Amino acid sequence: MKDRNEALALDRADPLAALRDQFALPSGTIYLDGNSLGVAPKAAAARAQQVIAAEWGDDLIRSWNSAGWFALPRRLGNKLAPLIGAADNEVVVTDTISVNLFKVLSAGLRMQQMRDPQRRVIVSERSNFPTDLYIAQGLIEQLDRGYELRLIDDPADLPAALGDDVAISMLTHVNYRTGRMHDMQTLTRQIHACGALALWDLAHSAGAVPVDLNGVGADFAVGCTYKYLNGGPGSPAFVWVPQRHQRAFSQPLSGWWGHSAPFAMSPDYRPADDIGRFLCGTQPIVSMALVDCGLDVFLQTDMQAIRRKSLALTDLFIELVETRCAGLGLELATPRGHAQRGSHVSFAHPHGYAVMQALIARHVIGDYREPHVLRFGFTPLYLRYADVWDAVEMLRDVLANEQWRAPEFAARGAVT
Amino acid sequence: MKDRNEALALDRADPLAALRDQFALPSGTIYLDGNSLGVAPKAAAARAQQVIAAEWGDDLIRSWNSAGWFALPRRLGNKLAPLIGAADNEVVVTDTISVNLFKVLSAGLRMQQMRDPQRRVIVSERSNFPTDLYIAQGLIEQLDRGYELRLIDDPADLPAALGDDVAISMLTHVNYRTGRMHDMQTLTRQIHACGALALWDLAHSAGAVPVDLNGVGADFAVGCTYKYLNGGPGSPAFVWVPQRHQRAFSQPLSGWWGHSAPFAMSPDYRPADDIGRFLCGTQPIVSMALVDCGLDVFLQTDMQAIRRKSLALTDLFIELVETRCAGLGLELATPRGHAQRGSHVSFAHPHGYAVMQALIARHVIGDYREPHVLRFGFTPLYLRYADVWDAVEMLRDVLANEQWRAPEFAARGAVT
Numbered sequence: 127m128k129d130r131n132e133a134l135a136l137d138r139a140d141p142l143a144a145l146r147d148q149f150a151l152p153s154g155t156i157y158l159d160g161n162s163l164g165v166a167p168k169a170a171a172a173r174a175q176q177v178i179a180a181e182w183g184d185d186l187i188r189s190w191n192s193a194g195w196f197a198l199p200r201r202l203g204n205k206l207a208p209l210i211g212a213a214d215n216e217v218v219v220t221d222t223i224s225v226n227l228f229k230v231l232s233a234g235l236r237m238q239q240m241r242d243p244q245r246r247v248i249v250s251e252r253s254n255f256p257t258d259l260y261i262a263q264g265l266i267e268q269l270d271r272g273y274e275l276r277l278i279d280d281p282a283d284l285p286a287a288l289g290d291d292v293a294i295s296m297l298t299h300v301n302y303r304t305g306r307m308h309d310m311q312t313l314t315r316q317i318h319a320c321g322a323l324a325l326w327d328l329a330h331s332a333g334a335v336p337v338d339l340n341g342v343g344a345d346f347a348v349g350c351t352y353k354y355l356n357g358g359p360g361s362p363a364f365v366w367v368p369q370r371h372q373r374a375f376s377q378p379l380s381g382w383w384g385h386s387a388p389f390a391m392s393p394d395y396r397p398a399d400d401i402g403r404f405l406c407g408t409q410p411i412v413s414m415a416l417v418d419c420g421l422d423v424f425l426q427t428d429m430q431a432i433r434r435k436s437l438a439l440t441d442l443f444i445e446l447v448e449t450r451c452a453g454l455g456l457e458l459a460t461p462r463g464h465a466q467r468g469s470h471v472s473f474a475h476p477h478g479y480a481v482m483q484a485l486i487a488r489h490v491i492g493d494y495r496e497p498h499v500l501r502f503g504f505t506p507l508y509l510r511y512a513d514v515w516d517a518v519e520m521l522r523d524v525l526a527n528e529q530w531r532a533p534e535f536a537a538r539g540a541v542t
Numbered sequence: 543m544k545d546r547n548e549a550l551a552l553d554r555a556d557p558l559a560a561l562r563d564q565f566a567l568p569s570g571t572i573y574l575d576g577n578s579l580g581v582a583p584k585a586a587a588a589r590a591q592q593v594i595a596a597e598w599g600d601d602l603i604r605s606w607n608s609a610g611w612f613a614l615p616r617r618l619g620n621k622l623a624p625l626i627g628a629a630d631n632e633v634v635v636t637d638t639i640s641v642n643l644f645k646v647l648s649a650g651l652r653m654q655q656m657r658d659p660q661r662r663v664i665v666s667e668r669s670n671f672p673t674d675l676y677i678a679q680g681l682i683e684q685l686d687r688g689y690e691l692r693l694i695d696d697p698a699d700l701p702a703a704l705g706d707d708v709a710i711s712m713l714t715h716v717n718y719r720t721g722r723m724h725d726m727q728t729l730t731r732q733i734h735a736c737g738a739l740a741l742w743d744l745a746h747s748a749g750a751v752p753v754d755l756n757g758v759g760a761d762f763a764v765g766c767t768y769k770y771l772n773g774g775p776g777s778p779a780f781v782w783v784p785q786r787h788q789r790a791f792s793q794p795l796s797g798w799w800g801h802s803a804p805f806a807m808s809p810d811y812r813p814a815d816d817i818g819r820f821l822c823g824t825q826p827i828v829s830m831a832l833v834d835c836g837l838d839v840f841l842q843t844d845m846q847a848i849r850r851k852s853l854a855l856t857d858l859f860i861e862l863v864e865t866r867c868a869g870l871g872l873e874l875a876t877p878r879g880h881a882q883r884g885s886h887v888s889f890a891h892p893h894g895y896a897v898m899q900a901l902i903a904r905h906v907i908g909d910y911r912e913p914h915v916l917r918f919g920f921t922p923l924y925l926r927y928a929d930v931w932d933a934v935e936m937l938r939d940v941l942a943n944e945q946w947r948a949p950e951f952a953a954r955g956a957v958t
Contacts, residue, residue: 150599159603166599174590174828182775183566183582187575187907195775222823224797225641232684252809257798257823260811264796268648268684277809303807352824359598359611359827380680381640382673391719391912393668393693395676407638407673408768410829411775412590491603496807 127442127515136511142435148423149356149508156513156520158492161302161330161470161503164356169419177415195411199383200402202414203364205421206355209429210328210347211338212366218401219364219417220409223329223348225379226365227261229404230346231296233367233375234323235265235273238293242321245293249284249322252277255302258327262296281308288320294345295322299337300330300468303495305460307335307468311342318343329353332364334436334469334505336429339366346371354469354505356420361413365404372400381406423507435506436469439514443471443502446518454525459499470503475525483535484524490517543858549927552858558851558922564839565772565924572929572936574908577718577746577886577919580772585835593831611827615778615799618830619817621837622771622780625845626744626763627754633782634817635833636825639745639764641795642781643677645820646762647712649783649791650739651681651689654709658737661709665700665738668693671718674743678712697724704736710761711738715753716746716884719911721876723751723884727758734759745769748780750852750885750921752845755782762787770885770921772836777829781820788816797822839923851922852885855930859887859918862934870941875915886919891941899951900940906933 127133137143150166151157157165181189190196203217210217220226231248238245248262259275266273278287288295295317300307310326317324324342328349331337333356339347347366351357367375376397382388383405386398397403440460447456459472475481475498482494492502502517524530543549553559566582567573573581597605606612619633626633636642647664654661664678675691682689694703704711711733716723726742733740744765747753749772755763763782767773783791792813798804799821802814813819856876863872875888891897894914901908901916908918918933940946 150595152600152602155602157602163598163603163606165602166594171591171594171599174594175587178582178587178590178774178832179566182579183587184568186568186571186573186581187579187909188902189775190579221637221641222797222825224799224823225637225795228795254809255798256801256804256807256809256811259809260796260798260801263811264794267792268794350824358594359605360824360830361826361828363823376683378680378684379641379644380676381638382671382676383640385672385676388672389912391672393670393672393675395672395679407640407779408766408776409638410777410826412777412832413826413829414776416594416828486604493603496805 127446130512130515133511133515140435140511142427142431142506143510145423145426146508146510151508155489155491156517158490158502158504158517160505161334161353161501162493163359164353164420164505165508166358167356167419167423169422170358170416173415173419174412177412198411198414199405199409202417202421203401206332206364209337209424210332210349210366211340213340213369215401216368217364217366218404219351219362219414220405221363223327223350223363224257224261226348226363227258227327228265229377229379230325230348230365230367231262231265231294233377234294234325234346235269237375238323245291245322246273247276247289247292248273249276249278249287249292249295251281251297252279253301253303254298255327255329258296258298284313285316288316288322290321292320292322294325296325296327298327298329300335302330303499304472305468305470307466309465310337310344314342314344330468330470333424336433340368351417351420355417356423357417358413361417362409367401367404372403377404379406383407432506436504437464437467439504439506439509439511440467440469440471442511442514443504443518446515447473447521450518451522451525454522456525469505470501472502473500474498475500477530480530480535481524484530484532485521487535488520488524490520543862543931546928546931549931552927556851556927558843558847559926561839561842562924562926567924571905571907572933574906574918574920574933576921577769577917578909579775580769580836580921581924582774583772583835583839585838586774586832589831589835590828593828614827614830615821615825616818618833618837619780621834622748625753625840626748626765626782627756628782629756629785631817632784633780634820635767635778635780635830636821637779639743639766639779640673640677642764642779643674643743644681645793645795646741646764646781646783647678647681647710649793650710650741650762651685653791654739661707661738662689663692663705663708664689665692665694665703665708665711667697667713668695669717669719670714671743671745674712674714700729701732704732704738706737708736708738710741712741712743714743714745716751718746719915720888721884721886723882725881726753726760730758730760746884746886749840752849756784767833767836771833772839773833774829777833778825783817783820788819793820795822799823848922852920853880853883855920855922855925855927856883856885856887858927858930859920859934862931863889863937866934867938867941870938872941885921886917888918889916890914891916893946896946896951897940900946900948901937903951904936904940906936
């Protein structure tokens with residue numbers, strides 16, 4: 127692309143263009159960080175007022191039933207399910223990814239212990255998002271029965287790591303740092319062929335790329351709703367367990383919301399005989415209710431259309447950076463192949479932190495991840511091709527004029 | 543009390559009366575269920591708008607730092623601390639009671655395993671809130687090392703249950719069903735004398751009765767913010783660990799928010815060297831932010847003043863029910879002694895469920911707990927003595943005229 131007018135023409139022809147109007151985008155900003163925190167749907171403010179003023183304020187305790195609060199984890203789970211290839215009653219929205227990982231890792235190891243107790247290895251990647259590794263470490267230490275976390279450094283090493291000692295693999299579909307996407311179908315087949323269970327973390331996939339959990343026959347998945355699903359800061363996560371596993375698996379966070387009859391107040395835990403057994407405690411209703419607003423936008427399109435635009439946006443971004451910012455020190459860290467790319471693009475730069483700060487000062491919001499990585503997320507629901515053009519122009523200016531060398535961009539505070 | 547005018551006189555003399563104006567009370571309703579879900583502070587609606595429109599909407603990802611989102615669990619913990627006799631940096635607001643119980647029970651058993659591995663018993667009460675028991679059962683099953691849950695049927699049985707095989711006691715300070723309050727100081731002394739750790743669940747205590755965790759030398763506590771603290775439906779819970787234990791204890795839900803350097807993105811978990819190690823995953827910010835509004839009201843009074851009014855309200859309620867509803871089938875289930883009473887009062891009635899439904903239809907909101915128990919919660923921040931009078935009159939009418947026999951009150955749906 128040689129000219130901003132070409133970008134404008136793409137926007138005019140974009141079948142998703144109208145959806146942008148449903149988001150409360152800050153004016154004067156190009157927001158390329160929807161992979162970290164999605165933009166607020168305009169409906170969220172009114173929904174919060176309804177929950178606070180009418181449901182909490184006026185109806186108070188009755189809203190647990192009358193406003194459907196108690197059913198929210200399941201109702202939102204069913205609404206989210208089609209985006210990830212899940213069926214009804216296979217997903218609940220609840221807790222955090224970390225807590226949900228603990229549940230499903232525990233459940234998976236427990237099932238393997240019954241089936242083949244020699245399987246004591248959790249396979250993952252050293253480059254996985256840290257909390258996944260931390261949770262596995264915490265669980266292994268707690269079980270204290272010789273479990274082991276085996277980390278591979280390259281996806282190509284996975285087959286060699288899949289020995290007959292492997293209980294479960296825990297992979298993140300799209301890498302948080304590089305945007306590299308795994309071939310979920312092939313890897314799940316390899317994992318199953320070695321007798322292990324396949325757990326997928328969809329943090330950077332749900333709402334970003336088509337996922338077909340039942341189609342690939344995965345065993346567990348977790349993910350979050352505050353990135354591409356636009357559910358709000360820290361909105362509750364989700365956990366998927368296929369029908370075929372729901373009664374076979376149990377998990378140790380056996381709180382009252384997972385009981386088959388929570389209000390019978392029995393002193394003995396008896397798990398719900400469905401996905402409900404992956405619930406634990408009382409959920410944060412205001413944050414949870416806003417997840418609805420994010421999901422509503424997805425009902426107006428489909429993941430194939432989103433994927434087409436996502437690839438067009440990331441293709442364009444890579445092309446423009448590599449042509450218009452050539453020789454300015456950026457190196458693509460995201461795979462070029464569509465099959466290996468999620469919905470964000472990362473470039474390495476030796477002064478990546480300062481470059482990103484300078485760019486943010488120019489109102490182009492991406493983020494930075496150690497070491498050296500500039501991340502740019504592309505959410506097709508609210509981004510325009512012209513935004514991509516403008517963001518690259520700004521990036522070129524920051525680099526070509528070395529604006530990032532200004533002292534205010536060097537100090538490294540808390541980074542999110 | 544013989545006359546409603548006496549109640550009105552008490553209201554005029556009430557030093558807390560002005561605080562009622564800070565709550566969005568539904569008109570025409572007497573709300574006696576603040577022990578289950580506290581009333582919305584008026585400030586909550588505006589605070590939610592600020593978080594959604596300004597912090598999430600305009601500032602987006604930057605708000606993790608600029609709006610203090612990342613610091614919320616600790617900041618709110620410090621704000622809550624004085625209400626429960628905790629010091630700065632001993633409390634974090636996070637997750638749910640169930641999840642926090644799993645953390646502290648795990649940590650306590652782990653410490654005892656180092657110190658005296660023969661201690662394999664968790665002592666609790668059969669009448670404890672079920673999720674406490676379920677979580678202990680889930681953890682025991684997970685550890686699979688001969689741990690045992692020993693349940694007592696009467697508080698008087700505690701000394702006998704405290705053998706040298708006990709690792710930790712898990713007691714709820716105020717019983718959810720009866721409102722009976724334990725003597726935390728004496729029991730903690732007994733628990734320590736047997737070499738066990740003392741974990742207290744403050745679900746029905748925090749903001750309801752004075753608690754002095756450091757004064758009694760307790761070891762752990764958990765509690766929730768959506769009852770007497772008025773934080774909103776399902777608002778995040780809290781966990782307290784005293785300074786002296788913070789570095790000695792570890793817990794298995796080792797998510798990235800508990801890491802000493804979460805944004806270093808290291809593949810190895812290294813716990814924060816303070817209360818931060820009891821954090822796990824990313825928290826629901828909108829729900830969490832509203833906890834602030836509930837806590838702000840407490841800054842304008844103190845727990846002693848709240849306790850004085852709470853006892854006056856519950857004394858009056860018991861007196862009026864026993865005089866004005868005499869012979870109508872109600873039996874007090876809450877201790878009469880102040881030292882054994884929390885801030886709610888329970889009466890048993892053979893048709894308790896229907897009676898409560900009939901009362902709710904008359905806009906007096908209490909709740910029902912199996913079996914036969916009518917619960918009435920008294921939150922001194924927003925309840926008036928006249929409300930107590932009026933509620934008892936309504937209860938008398940429902941019972942004396944057998945309004946509860948109407949068929950619409952018999953069907954038992956989902957109960958919260």
